[in-house]
Amino acid sequence: MLLLFFLLAVVCFTIPGVFLIRKSQIRLLFWENLILSTSVGFVFFTLLSYMLLVLKIHLLLLPIILIINILTIRNFTLPHPSLFKKTKLILFLLVFTLGIIGQMLVIAPSGITLNGDLVFWSAHAHDGSWHIALMEELKKGYPLYNPAFAGEKLVNYHFFSDIAPADFNNYFNLSALDLYFRFFPFIFSILLGSLSFILGSRLGGFKAGLWATFFTYFTGSFGYIVTYMHNKSIGGESLFWASQIQSSIGNPPQIISSFLVLAFLILFLNFLQEKKGFFICLLLAGVLIVFKVYAGVVLLSSLGIVGLWQIVKERKFKIMILFILSSCLSTILYLPNTLGSTKFLIFEPWWFIRTMVVATDKLDWLDLELRRQTYVAESNWKRVIQLELTAFLIFVFGNLGMRFLGIGYLISSYRSLFKDYFKLLFLSIIIISFAFPIFFLQKGVASNTIQFFQYVLLLLGIAAGISTAKLLDKIRSNFLKIIIATLIVIISVPTQVSLIYNFYNRAPFTKITSIEFEALNFLKDKTDSSSVILTPPYNKYLDLKKDIPDIWDWFDTSYVAAFSKRRTYLADTEQVDIMGYNLKERLDFQDLVFYKDIEELDKKLKEKGISYLYFPTAIKPKIDLDKTSLQKIFSNSQIEIWQVP
Secondary structure, X not given: OHHHHHHHHHHHHHHHHHHHHHXXXXXXXXXXXXXXXXXXXXXXXXXXXHHHHHOOOHHHHHHHHHHXXXXXXXXXXXXXXXXXXXXXXXXXXXXXXXHHHHHHOOOOOOOEEEOOEEEEOXXXXXXXXXXXXXXXXXXXXXXXXXXXXXXOEOOOOOOHXXXXXXXXXXXXXXXXXXXXXXHHHHHHHHHHXXXXXXXXXXXXXXXXXXXXXXXXXXXXXXXXXXXXXXXXXXXXXXXXXXXXXXXXXXXXXHHHHHHHHHHHHHHHHHHHHHOOOHHHHHHXXXXXXXXXXXXXXXXXXXXXXXXHHHHHHHOOOHHHHHHHHHHXXXXXXXXXXXXXXXXXXXXXXXXXXXXXHHOOOOOOOHHHHHXXXXXXXXXXXXXXXXXXXXXXXXXXHHHHHHHHXXXXXXXXXXXXXXXXXXXXXXXXXXXXXXXXXXXXXXXXXXXXXXXXXXXXXXXXXXHHHHHHHHHHHHOOOHHHHHHHHHHHHHHHOXXXXXXXXXXXXXXXXXXXXXXXXXXXXXXXXXXXXXXXXXXXXXXXXXXXXXXXXXXXXXXXXXXXXXXXXXXXXXXXXXXXXXXXXXXXHHHHHHHHHHHOOOOOHHHHHHHOOOOEEEEEHHHOOOOOHHHOOOEEEEEOOOEEEXXXX
């Protein structure tokens, strides 16, 4: 099936991308053409699918892709691939193979069957359920509705990452679990590493590209230093708050936005040098916001800054026009699926730094905070500044790990910064991505704004690759080069190695049993597709003490919507709250149904548009359902389903 997926990816993404790049007359090496064509083609396929979905002519998607393939292949001559020398090729393949394996190890095992049960590690049961539920919604057509909040349109969420998997599931009958946990992550990992290599090579040569790829795939935070000091263990991947680039494989919008930012930077550099590729840059910058809002905001803001500077410096408007048109495209795509009155960001300066210091799962350094408060009370501002600066530097360098070497590249670029639009864009992305988590939190899940920091890690990883290559080139002794390179590798990788070790050193986090799948399949096969399912509210205090907890005893997720293909009245409240819906009424009703003696239950369920009650027998409603007009239509040792008349 993986080979079939790759063939389909070439047809749907790579060849249309080749068509667009050829029409733009962009000159690329064979390897660059292959990777950038796939990236651009992926964006084009997604945008085309969405447009046809909105116009309700989605059946034209594959015919249009087929026509583009015919037009491309008809005049296509395979370029001779430029190969590296043997030593370089071995290093290249080694870094890429290990990097991709490392990323896949932390996602591919989730969504497999173990002893008949579907098992998940890490947060994959939560995130995977949500995205698979969205894939099912996309297959139902436009307008899109929230699968976890039945009856309400999907708003304030970047769902473009789910369009291509939904189409591959719908048209080619590939498993949604394989698409989400294995097939698409594999191709995303290839693109992320390849684009890191291409950008690093463009800016500093082969060695810089190879080191840039290393920093992208392998470098973690300095969290392992803290965990070793505390309890002699190696860990702490996100101890300073920011998850590392490698972990983004489990977050489709995040990893897609990362490789699209890299693709845009490469094509923007090409645009500045050759004055070609304007419309492809427009496509990537304009669509990015509906893949990941954070990335779109950062890139467009940075592009606006560079555009203004070009006007000031040269009285030219090309970059500003690119910014304006990209912003217009972003607005057209984003606003129709946005609840405009919702406030997402909360001004809360220094929150991540303050909580990093005092949180028990972070530094747990309460003494530092107590001293700071004492000095504030004494108006000893010199000491306050000293402690604040200490915490700030720990936050920065702790998160960066060995990527701090990239600061050297930024410093060396200072003199040419205002002469080189690319370097100005590069630095602007880093600064803006850094500023957001320093000053803002997100409504719902406050810590989500730390995801802005991913683009700091990403680009400073590229910069670190260039700095490392330059540093090693200045050293004449080959022995000393090997020692320094080895030290950089050894200091970089512990948190990421520990991430993989800890992943496999414990049982799966949660499961959906084969017995429960009987109930989910019953809903999928025996109920109307427009049905609304009421599930119990998540009870975080339940804890049935199973070695591998059932998914409903583990966390609040969209698993019923994902695997029954039916919308739920309310589920995954954390995700729904982030999107700005008013949850109170539905939360209260859930609580009323399952924890109180409710009168006229059947009537009230009808008023809410609920078709079925679905619940594990361990958390059934308090009311005796046999005394209502509801009809039990399914039951087994774990699950009951009751139909609302």
